[in-house]
Amino acid sequence: MRPLPLLCCLIAIIVQPSLCAAQDLPDSFDGARTVVYKTVGDVELKMHIFSPEQKADMPRPAIVFFFGGGWRAGTPEQFEQHCRYLASRGMVAATAEYRVSSRHKTQAKHCVQDGKSAVRWLRTHADELGIDPQRIAAGGGSAGGHVAACTGTLEEFDEPGESTDVSARPDALVLYNPAAALAPFDGQEPLPEYDPQSMRKRVGTDPVDLSPAHHVGPDVPPTIMFFGTADRLLAGARYFREQMLEAGNRCELKLTDGAGHGFFNYGRGGNEAFRTTLEQTDRFLASLGYLKGEPQVDEFLASQKQKDQT
Secondary structure, X not given: OOOOOHHHHHHHHHOOHHHXXXXXXXXXXXXXXXXXXXXXXXXXXXXXXXXXXXXXXXXXXXXXXXXXXXXXXXXXXXXHHHHHHHHHOOOEEEEEOOOOHHHHOOOHHHHHHHHHHHHHHHHHOHHHHOEEEEEEEEEEEOHHHHHHHHHHHOOOOOOOOOOOOOOOOOOEEEXXXXXXXXXXXXXXXXXXXXXXXXXXXXXXXXXXXXXXXXXOOOXXXXXXXEEEOOOOOHHHHHHHHHHHHHOOOOEEEEEEOOOOOOOXXXXXXXXHHHHHHHHHHHHHHHHXXXXXXXXXXXXXXXXXXXXXXX
């Protein structure tokens, strides 16, 4: 049997049955500031912002994360520990809600609209938050990685009626096993099982329109991606990286041998992959001037373990 190509297994991988059940959204997080960054009809979308405890003389870099869940489910809790760590290292780090189909009957294009709104909100409120509007990164995992990647690649899919005077394009991308390609690409042979109409219904537009790998230009921000070698979305990520390098952009792809989808999450496998990928994230951000000094992930995990035991 031939292995399923990316297009045929997207739904199977990023829409896991366990993620499709109703999930309660957290009202707030200890130590974080919670704001409503966007209102659509009667839906209020929150962003939870973690800031460093120490004062700064200069505006700080920032990052906003988007959770995974197949555009169908998920909560901002997925990136709580990433935010806490990066705040401890001197960044302003946020984890944002966005509309998903299980709660809001939306499609992937609406997720991307919300992602762009979140980046734009941070940049608009840079002075208030003490952040540098030219050092705002976007990150996420799986479908959330797709949302983040779209903010860095797509010119379209701003929220209708939202002012575009302030850019929604981030200055760096941190992507954990993202769905980087939603449409056929060079060397990828779609199989009869793939139904373009079904994918179009799920994303709300032609899949090519919402596929980051098909919209790479010379101005896509520096990017780092994390994948396990057993993740069937890896082929699309390799193609995305090829397009990035051909366009003259920086794009790193960090692989973990034998790991599957979602391997990086906090709490999995004794946090070994969480530690490794977060350390690599730290070094990537440091290379851009967002962080200084050596990573402190081990110290962070030790402190979290102590808190969990009390």
